[in-house]
Amino acid sequence: MLTHLTKRANRYYIRRKIPVDLQAHYGRKEIVKSLGTSDPAKAAVLCRKEGVALDNEFAAARAKIATAADPADTSIASAPDNEPLNADEVAATTLALLRQRRDAAAIQGHLALTEFMERQSVNLEHQEAMLRGELEPLHALSKHEGHRNALRAFLTGDGSVIARSQDSRPTSKSKTSFEALAKRWHAERKPQIDTFNKAMRAIRFFKSLVGDMPVEQITRLHIIEFKDKFLASPGVKKGTKQSPANTNAQIEQLSIVLNYGRNNAVIDINPAQGIRVDDT
Secondary structure, three states, X not given: OOOOEEEEOOEEXXXXXXXXXXXXXXXXXXXXXXXXXXXXXXXHHHHHHHHHHHHHHHHHHHHHHHHHHOHHHHOOOOOOOOOOOOHHHHHHHHHHHHHHHHHHHHHHOHXXXXXXXXXXXXXXXXXXXXXXXXXXXOOOHHHHHXXXXXXXXXXXXXXXXXXXXHHHOOOOOOOOOHHHHHHHHHHHHOOOHHHHHHHHHHHHHHHHHOOOOOHHHOOHHHHHHHHHHHHHOEOOOOOOEOOHHHHHHHHHHXXXXXXXXXXXXXXXXXXXXXXXXXXX
């Protein structure tokens, strides 16, 4: 049963109560949106899609509120979002401010301190979701990475992890080719030769359409560029384009190799995660 689906004058709408903690942000208590159809079957499908979209919107709103409420934004507010940032420097600055604000909250009493710590736990979940590609990033990914690392250190009480990461992580000059990473994956995981060949073919497609670059420099924008260009490239039959299914298959091959890189500390996140052509 679709509890948020309602009908007015032969037209269907989604009517959704705004969570209590977001009502002040929206300035109202509910959202009513037309689904643009009088067909009940279509309305049911659209209602489910809108419900998911609203869930994501609410999550993004909470992340934005949390970012504004803690030092994650003010710590580097002078740096433009499109400017490359050093995640370790962001983490160190943010951790220092988190500690300052924690101490200030403690002076206000136990309740204020508890609420502050709970907000940071939620903020950490949102930062990680953005880095996994599950939520739309609000800033450069390196900025979110720095916030995540600071929040992890702050909430675990182990601030030394940031210092260790600065000493042990690869420098920005590290260069691992896509092919080299794929060969490491093949040597360790030992996939079927056909699976390995598919991954190498997808990597060749990526290089021809987007460019040859170290995996440390590949971003979600590069993967999206690959998706769009591959989808528009010629298909097997003359006069056709690549299908969404084949495009998604190529992205999946890239994602397998990049996921291996993430799990082995070559890269911090898998930039291909969650990217696909909607073939519904």
